[in-house]
Amino acid sequence: MRAMNLTLLTDLYELTMMQGYFKNPTHQIVVFDVFYRTNPCKGGYAIAAGLEQVVEYIKDLHFTSDDIAYLKSLHIFEQDFLDYLKGFFFSGDIYAIPEGTVVFPQEPLLKVVAPVMEAQLIETAILNIINHQSLIATKASRIVYAAKGAGIMEFGLRRAQGPDAGIFGARAAMIGGCVGTSNVLTGQMFDVPVLGTHAHSWIMSFSDEYTAFKTYADMYPDACTLLVDTYDTLKSGVPNAIRVFREMKDAGHPLTHYGIRLDSGDLAYLSKEARKMLDAAGFTDATIAASSDLDEYLIDSLKTQGAKIDSWGVGTNLITSSGHPAFGGVYKMAAIRDRDAAEFTPKIKLSENTEKVTNPGNKTIYRIYSKATGKIRADLICLAEESFDEAQDMIIFDPIDTWKRTKIVGGTYALRELLVPVFLKGECVYQSPTVMEIRDYCRKELDTLWDETRRLMNPSEVYVDLSDRLYELKKALLEEMGSASIK
Amino acid sequence: MRAMNLTLLTDLYELTMMQGYFKNPTHQIVVFDVFYRTNPCKGGYAIAAGLEQVVEYIKDLHFTSDDIAYLKSLHIFEQDFLDYLKGFFFSGDIYAIPEGTVVFPQEPLLKVVAPVMEAQLIETAILNIINHQSLIATKASRIVYAAKGAGIMEFGLRRAQGPDAGIFGARAAMIGGCVGTSNVLTGQMFDVPVLGTHAHSWIMSFSDEYTAFKTYADMYPDACTLLVDTYDTLKSGVPNAIRVFREMKDAGHPLTHYGIRLDSGDLAYLSKEARKMLDAAGFTDATIAASSDLDEYLIDSLKTQGAKIDSWGVGTNLITSSGHPAFGGVYKMAAIRDRDAAEFTPKIKLSENTEKVTNPGNKTIYRIYSKATGKIRADLICLAEESFDEAQDMIIFDPIDTWKRTKIVGGTYALRELLVPVFLKGECVYQSPTVMEIRDYCRKELDTLWDETRRLMNPSEVYVDLSDRLYELKKALLEEMGSASIK
Incomplete structure (x- = not known):
């Protein structure tokens, strides 16, 4: 009701x-x-x-x-x-x-x-x-400021304080400078960009990570961000992503919007290592997105540490203005x-x-x-x-x-x-x-x-x-x- | 929309x-x-x-x-x-x-x-x-616990994270043990008690505090909680409230549900002084309600300090679960x-x-x-x-x-x-x-x-x-x- x-x-x-x-x-x-x-x-x-x-x-x-x-x-x-x-x-x-x-x-x-x-x-x-x-809107503008030009995606609906907090919170986050929201209803109501790819459950519902990536890439070759931390980011996730990107390239895909997403672990370390691996494989334009309990202070700190992150998904701490x-x-x-x-x-x-x-x-x-x-x-x-x-x-x-x-x-x-x-x-x-x-x-x-x-x-x-x-x-x-x- | x-x-x-x-x-x-x-x-x-x-x-x-x-x-x-x-x-x-x-x-x-x-x-x-x-609901249960049997009123709608956060937050606060909410829509939707009396603006729209109290008491003699901190709690608010209570008593009102509300200042000190003044005037059953940025820790501390508060209105920190x-x-x-x-x-x-x-x-x-x-x-x-x-x-x-x-x-x-x-x-x-x-x-x-x-x-x-x-x-x-x- x-x-x-x-x-x-x-x-x-x-x-x-x-x-x-x-x-x-x-x-x-x-x-x-x-x-x-x-x-x-x-x-x-x-x-x-x-x-x-x-x-x-x-x-x-x-x-x-x-x-x-x-x-x-x-x-x-x-x-x-x-x-x-x-x-x-x-x-x-x-x-x-x-x-x-x-x-x-x-x-x-x-x-x-x-x-x-x-x-x-x-x-x-x-x-x-x-x-x-x-x-x-204020909190979002602070997080956008910390990212120094890298895009902030609003990902907080599941942790918002009720439906309206998700719907109108995403609206306010867009006003504050986010590049898009995962919230489809906000997209519909306010004509703002909606973003997102897949979750860990997608990976887990396939027999192995490579097959999950491959199936996803075949479906969405033009917006292909692969979540690489379900099993082991550097030993399994990134290598499997690179294998799929290589197969896409070999099949003649232009590979315009593609990359990986990190959702756990040491984002500074993992992003730098993943960047090296992607670059070494020739995918220098593959983007690295990161999410995982981020806020303006963590993003600022990761920037200072030289993390190689091109876009940021921010959920809980943005949509609840955690801390205030x-x-x-x-x-x-x-x-x-x-x-x-x-x-x-x-x-x-x-x-x-x-x-x-x-x-x-x-x-x-x-x-x-x-x-x-x-x-x-x-x-x-x-x-x-x-x-x-x-x-x-x-x-x-x-x-x-x-x-x-x-x-x-x-x-x-x-x-x-x-x-x-x-x-x-x-x-x-x-x-x-x-x-x-x-x-x-x-x-x-x-x-x-x-x-x-x-x-x-x-x-x-x-x-x-x-x-x-x-x-x-x-x-x-x-x-x-x-x-x-x-x- | x-x-x-x-x-x-x-x-x-x-x-x-x-x-x-x-x-x-x-x-x-x-x-x-x-x-x-x-x-x-x-x-x-x-x-x-x-x-x-x-x-x-x-x-x-x-x-x-x-x-x-x-x-x-x-x-x-x-x-x-x-x-x-x-x-x-x-x-x-x-x-x-x-x-x-x-x-x-x-x-x-x-x-x-x-x-x-x-x-x-x-x-x-x-x-x-x-x-x-x-x-x-969890936050409310903690605040109710701190109050050790005194009623907690949910007063947070104006600070909730959007309409739903107010509506369903008040619903959850009732589940957690609040005695009522100020939120009329939640009262209507979920058949829970709604509570509240008047704001500072009521006092300010009259020529003086006594007239404001008196007018309110004439309207609502059976639920008469007077807000005493608009000008000066102990020098003006409580004496004017006592004057009105005395007039009600003299006019034959049974004075069943009546008292004062403190909304600012040192609640420990003010509540003890107000209690003394009310008791000395013979209004030992007048209740003292308090509000003002409360949470479970402040209520616990005020209890420890011996504050004489019978019921608590909790807003921001309850409805946003401030701190968490x-x-x-x-x-x-x-x-x-x-x-x-x-x-x-x-x-x-x-x-x-x-x-x-x-x-x-x-x-x-x-x-x-x-x-x-x-x-x-x-x-x-x-x-x-x-x-x-x-x-x-x-x-x-x-x-x-x-x-x-x-x-x-x-x-x-x-x-x-x-x-x-x-x-x-x-x-x-x-x-x-x-x-x-x-x-x-x-x-x-x-x-x-x-x-x-x-x-x-x-x-x-x-x-x-x-x-x-x-x-x-x-x-x-x-x-x-x-x-x-x-x-």
């Missing part, structure tokens, strides 16, 4: 709060921000992903009669509220940073401006989708106004931890690029109504350590607003690019980072600053709440 | 291998085992889960015309094979250990006996489902026979690592219980045709360290076969219990373990032994493959 309608994919408290608002009508329009506080895997950035699925979720929001009957059965909800739910649809605005964009902590990746009941219902599913796909399996995005109220009021009242959530105090107000983000290098100079979170003149100097400062200030000289930088409208008054105004288009865009996005920010360990941080007006507003609100914030 | 039909939820190589078998017809019937090698989180056991979803997946297996058209578009598959897929259905046998059973490494949790093409196609989805749910986010189940060929042959030929997969050598043959598992204590004495993996007499002594020995031997005296033990038929000749012969029934069964299962095996760190292992016949068979196969297995 697989749910198609995800309207009930929400936390119960969203519905109890909704009924609370329904029974105590406030007619409030609220602003909620989705943002995160720490980059995955101690990295220098994240990749925004999941927006297409958020759009589909919002478009499809509706309570079926089964949903209403179920909610009624909980004996928490009253009939007038359930009647309201029957006609529920999303009527608000959503702005978001496009998928594939590099993003940094504290920035609203998505902003909801909507009646409070609507904004509350959609919190959980939006977080679920954005958190998952942004996590996997949750993105940590949150959904926080930033402003509120009565339906008929012109202005939002900014809201702030206090915390004993300075970094956890939220940024108030209806905001947007400008990315500041250096005209000379095309790289990101800093990001600026500001109020939505602010505007800036690229001809003027800009002073940016760290919102935590405010004494750290830098002047960016007018004329040397270009600004880009990151949030784009996705829904306006409930109407979708955004057309998602294809996954392969997002993948291309993401590669260009990653080029706007210095290598010091992309590296796997101890990266340089990109500054995310607050505009003067936003900073003053935050300070004023903190002072206003004064006594409550002092322990 | 959410897929209902999961037939293409498979790795491409399953399909390329299927075509290989189709084109080189062998009429082979194969035995594949699903098993895992290491308990999650360095624990002493795992909980089998996910079988109900495997059953639904198998029942629903079929290639739609869209699926066929997509596969054709890949230019890998020939028309006769695609025609075969059009009529594809599962015609084999599946045996499995029922959900909620405690299980150990090397044991087949599920066994497929089917024509090789069918057995190959279903590998990936079966592993995906069993790996995910067994992981989360993949179960590692594999699907290995164990035996093969021609369709008309009576006997299976056992198969073994070698490895440089002794523990990774597979167990050959068509097998089953007997659990050996001590009649005196009801606890598990050991598990015995044997060939399917073997039988044992409980009146006879039984010698068990460790399959790795074979010198470790123990005699179990006849008459003192009881045997139970763990694998039960689920599909026979393609027909489903198994009726899944409800999730709450599985949860009850799982609690009894956990009682068959000694506390030394359940404890969170450095648990005692339960022996999983091979029968003499299986051990001799494995040894003979290893010797037969002799030269290949010696490096």
Whole structure:
């Protein structure tokens, strides 16, 4: 039983709060921000992903009669509220940073401006989708970075946390830069390349390894990667593969896409030895693929050791983002106004931890690029109504350590607003690019980072600053709440 | 776009291998085992889960015309094979250990006996489902264990790895012993308790905390848990909650299910102080719930520190099994026979690592219980045709360290076969219990373990032994493959 309608994919408290608002009508329009506080895997950035699925979720929001009957059965909800739910649809605005964009902590990746009941219902599913796909896209981009141009194949479906984690995780992995996935359903749904050859069981179902290889090569001469570690990689697997390649060559096959796959053992040693054997036999263009519990650190290490591996299959550690399996995005109220009021009242959530105090107000983000290098100079979170003149100097400062200030000289930088409208008054105004288009865009996005920010360990941080007006507003609100914030 | 039909939820190589078998017809019937090698989180056991979803997946297996058209578009598959897929259905046998059973490494949790093409196609989805749910059920059981009788609420949907990870993760968490979930869709799909009250945004949308609490309490007097950490837990939150509880009491409410929730800060300190304040105000039966990046180790530590917490909401670390986010189940060929042959030929997969050598043959598992204590004495993996007499002594020995031997005296033990038929000749012969029934069964299962095996760190292992016949068979196969297995 697989749910198609995800309207009930929400936390119960969203519905109890909704009924609370329904029974105590406030007619409030609220602003909620989705943002995160720490980059995955101690990295220098994240990749925004999941927006297409958020759009589909919002478009499809509706309570079926089964949903209403179920909610009624909980004996928490009253009939007038359930009647309201029957006609529920999303009527608000959503702005978001496009998928594939590099993003940094504290920035609203998505902003909801909507009646409070609507904004509350959609919190959980939006977080679920954005958190998952942004996590996997980020992890994939790290693994792709480690491979330094060699292709990364996404092979994790069997270890993903359920069907969707496999399906949408592979989608996100493609956005992050993988060359293909083993997941056929993702291939079908998102028109991305699917890859794969055979398993150990193929070898074991034949009387011997040579016959298994030979049968496979006869079937798939144009995409012939032979798995060589079922019995003994160097004594049996590679020699049998070479025998089959030689027979193919002798039979006149052009041998364009062929090679071997290592799936266990010491990949550094085995790949170097296998390379020598293939080269000595004249198969210098045979590729060596490797898989076996890989992640960005292992690939980096194998590269350093001079492993002769041309492409990498990465499963478990990519599809679960092992080591950092949750993105940590949150959904926080930033402003509120009565339906008929012109202005939002900014809201702030206090915390004993300075970094956890939220940024108030209806905001947007400008990315500041250096005209000379095309790289990101800093990001600026500001109020939505602010505007800036690229001809003027800009002073940016760290919102935590405010004494750290830098002047960016007018004329040397270009600004880009990151949030784009996705829904306006409930109407979708955004057309998602294809996954392969997002993948291309993401590669260009990653080029706007210095290598010091992309590296796997101890990266340089990109500054995310607050505009003067936003900073003053935050300070004023903190002072206003004064006594409550002092322990 | 959410897929209902999961037939293409498979790795491409399953399909390329299927075509290989189709084109080189062998009429082979194969035995594949699903098993895992290491308990999650360095624990002493795992909980089998996910079988109900495997059953639904198998029942629903079929290639739609869209699926066929997509596969054709890949230019890998020939028309006769695609025609075969059009009529594809599962015609084999599946045996499995029922959900909620405690299980150990090397044991087949599920066994497929089917024509090789069918057995190959279903590998990936079966592993995906069993790996995910067994992981989360196991993690949940560890967290429940740490709470020593206080309820664990599953609150992880927003951090789960996609919708299914939230939906089926919550299902598995219930099997592992949670008292309820915040996930409304899981509540609807599986008839399990849903829980939750309100978020910080509820407090922030009112002019002050007291008004927010009061409004909530008026709405939900019979399930009134107030979140007290929006501004200042001890100076504002708890005093405002007490004021509201007092007003409810004065108004004649029976105050049966009420209390506070802590969601940040030092939970040990805050819970003890809040307890004192509630008690001093006469609300000794007000409960204190806590949430905030909890896991089994933190709960254990807070218990040791004497935290006064009656129930726990656990999100991220439960729903992602943080620290160990993949179960590692594999699907290995164990035996093969021609369709008309009576006997299976056992198969073994070698490895440089002794523990990774597979167990050959068509097998089953007997659990050996001590009649005196009801606890598990050991598990015995044997060939399917073997039988044992409980009146006879039984010698068990460790399959790795074979010198470790123990005699179990006849008459003192009881045997139970763990694998039960689920599909026979393609027909489903198994009726899944409800999730709450599985949860009850799982609690009894956990009682068959000694506390030394359940404890969170450095648990005692339960022996999983091979029968003499299986051990001799494995040894003979290893010797037969002799030269290949010696490096």
